[in-house]
């Protein structure tokens with residue numbers, strides 16, 4: 189059964205500049221903090237750690253891999269201080285593809301396999317660079333598809349599989365908008381961990397600044413063709429993430 193789909197739409201037509209706040213040492217939130225209007229903005233979580241992420245050999249360039257790793261490090265540095273666990277990039281791998289006949293997983297097929305068992309992870313979670321085909325709409329920069337246990341409605345229902353796809357068809361190429369890849373991945377990793385957006389739909393219209401400044405805000409600002417950087421977790425992201433682990 190296909191789990192909820194997470195999308196990050198752009199607001200490319202609005203040339204706003206969102207300044208990424210430098211996070212001070214004393215700003216790390218180590219407890220579960222969730223505002224009353226955000227209590228439903230969780231989708232599930234992983235029951236084992238660390239969470240193994242992998243990419244296909246030669247899919248991403250070395251500089252893109254560096255951006256992915258920096259995004260992973262952002263979450264790790266938070267959880268290492270707050271919760272003592274980490275994601276890790278397990279290196280190039282095609283393991284997760286084998287179970288699907290060698291074909292790349294998509295949002296539609298993400299839940300056709302399980303990457304976790306009673307004793308921990310049995311396979312890696314793939315991050316794909318989709319450079320030739322993108323079927324989720326040009327407004328979507330990246331898509332993380334997650335697969336919670338279907339029989340559970342709990343906030344903390346267990347994830348069994350997931351896949352992250354990044355749109356290199358409509359973005360990141362000559363003549364197309366160029367989002368900040370690290371910012372995109374930090375956001376998608378929030379979904380991978382189990383967070384929904386900091387607000388959804390009409391609730392975002394008059395959302396407080398802490399929701400808009402969160403990496404989990406559903407839109408990404410652009411300054412002309414270039415995406416603004418939003419690479420640091422704010423206290424809203426941190427407090428909510430702590431509730432999942």
Ligand SMILES: [Zn+2]
Nearest residue numbers: 194195196406
């Ligand atoms: Zn999103």
